[in-house]
Amino acid sequence: MRSNDKQVTRRDLLKLGMVAGTIGFVGRPFSAGAEEKPVPEEGDAGEDLSLPQVPRRILGKTGKSIPILLVGGGVNLDPRFDPKLAEALRFGANYVDAADCYGGGSCETAVGNFHTRADIRKELWITSKSDAHDPEGFERTLETSLEKMQTDYVDMYYLHALQNGDYLSDELRTTVERLRSGGKMRHFGFSCHHENVAELLRLAAATPWVESVMFRYNFRQYGDKELNDAIDACVKAGVGLIAMKTQGSEASFREDWRKFERTGKWTKHQAVLKAVWADDRITAAVSHMDNLEKLKQNLAAALDRTELGRADWNALEKYAAATRNHACDGCDHLCGAGMSAPIPIGAVMRYLMYHDVYGERERARELFTRLPAEARNLATADFGSASAACPHGVDLARHMERAARVLA
Numbered sequence: 060m061r062s063n064d065k066q067v068t069r070r071d072l073l074k075l076g077m078v079a080g081t082i083g084f085v086g087r088p089f090s091a092g093a094e095e096k097p098v099p100e101e102g103d104a105g106e107d108l109s110l111p112q113v114p115r116r117i118l119g120k121t122g123k124s125i126p127i128l129l130v131g132g133g134v135n136l137d138p139r140f141d142p143k144l145a146e147a148l149r150f151g152a153n154y155v156d157a158a159d160c161y162g163g164g165s166c167e168t169a170v171g172n173f174h175t176r177a178d179i180r181k182e183l184w185i186t187s188k189s190d191a192h193d194p195e196g197f198e199r200t201l202e203t204s205l206e207k208m209q210t211d212y213v214d215m216y217y218l219h220a221l222q223n224g225d226y227l228s229d230e231l232r233t234t235v236e237r238l239r240s241g242g243k244m245r246h247f248g249f250s251c252h253h254e255n256v257a258e259l260l261r262l263a264a265a266t267p268w269v270e271s272v273m274f275r276y277n278f279r280q281y282g283d284k285e286l287n288d289a290i291d292a293c294v295k296a297g298v299g300l301i302a303m304k305t306q307g308s309e310a311s312f313r314e315d316w317r318k319f320e321r322t323g324k325w326t327k328h329q330a331v332l333k334a335v336w337a338d339d340r341i342t343a344a345v346s347h348m349d350n351l352e353k354l355k356q357n358l359a360a361a362l363d364r365t366e367l368g369r370a371d372w373n374a375l376e377k378y379a380a381a382t383r384n385h386a387c388d389g390c391d392h393l394c395g396a397g398m399s400a401p402i403p404i405g406a407v408m409r410y411l412m413y414h415d416v417y418g419e420r421e422r423a424r425e426l427f428t429r430l431p432a433e434a435r436n437l438a439t440a441d442f443g444s445a446s447a448a449c450p451h452g453v454d455l456a457r458h459m460e461r462a463a464r465v466l467a
């Protein structure tokens with residue numbers, strides 16, 4: 060890999076100071092390309108070899124090679140044949156990240172129609188997820204997913220948005236092992252984005268039948284010792300790691316981040332993806348690309364092997380500092396303690412992000428509607444003490460006032 064500036068090492072990255080804390084590890088220079096391998100096996104499409112192909116890395120103990128850029132299915136997909144999926148595939152981005160709930164349930168149908176129409180099931184890696192976490196519900200949801208996606212196997216199946224680690228029970232392990240040996244599911248893992256991400260990563264590292272975790276991870280968190288230690292534990296245990304929410308939760312602050320739209324060679328969106336890829340413990344980043352232009356930009360960032368240089372990192376650090384008070388980490392235990400009303404602040408902030416940033420207005424409203432009535436009573440709640448308790452200075456009164464307007 061070339062560098063457009065002085066090469067940034069992992070030590071440098073951890074010293075960027077985006078989050079206070081002692082550095083948990085130091086090590087070899089970043090070289091995202093070091094573990095990238097071409098893919099000579101089923102499910103690893105090298106689609107149009109006359110075109111440059113997105114680099115690939117091995118996903119932990121699955122031993123499988125996947126592209127570093129994954130196509131998020133939480134966007135509107137054409138139910139007949141989605142052109143974004145086709146374009147991604149041409150450049151080797153053959154991994155689709157679906158879920159039973161994405162698109163109000165339409166995502167899996169669109170993925171099924173896409174691969175059957177083009178007859179490319181074997182060239183596609185499909186991950187989907189179950190919102191049911193108990194063994195019976197998990198198996199039932201998998202069956203429905205297979206039916207909707209018109210396939211007899213899924214490459215990976217996740218527990219979706221796991222928060223309670225108790226669901227990784229012996230009963231679930233028995234079910235997972237049966238489904239895996241029966242061929243309906245090739246690999247198993249979970250996704251997580253709540254305040255206990257580090258705890259769940261440690262649990263994954265200690266649970267041999269968990270092969271992969273997709274978790275909230277972005278440039279704001281590089282100095283977080285607890286998270287870094289948990290990531291290291293996963294890497295040591297062979298748990299394949301996929302980053303999501305890489306844009307750093309930019310709910311309701313478009314005007315602020317526009318000042319940082321370009322860090323130099325890269326747009327801000329490209330730069331934060333490259334920041335995740337610079338961490339060679341992470342196999343891939345999933346990206347919500349809701350139009351061809353975003354897909355094109357992200358493909359360009361993945362295909363260009365130029366690493367972020369010092370100037371890019373400095374720009375990202377400035378961006379992180381300037382927008383820190385807009386980005387919610389979902390650590391409700393910190394601000395929620397100061398609330399008299401039972402409002403799940405981290406969740407509401409996440410729904411606001413779905414609404415404002417991902418453009419998933421219906422999904423955001425639907426998720427908000429599912430909250431108990433007392434948790435939706437944003438208009439009368441006092442967020443003063445919660446804002447004061449937030450270590451990042453998130454202006455909750457402003458965000459919740461907006462949430463009440465657009466989500467309720």
Ligand code: SF4
Nearest residue numbers: 387388390391394449
């Ligand atoms: S508002 Fe602050 S303390 Fe509350 S969940 Fe978000 S980042 Fe954490």
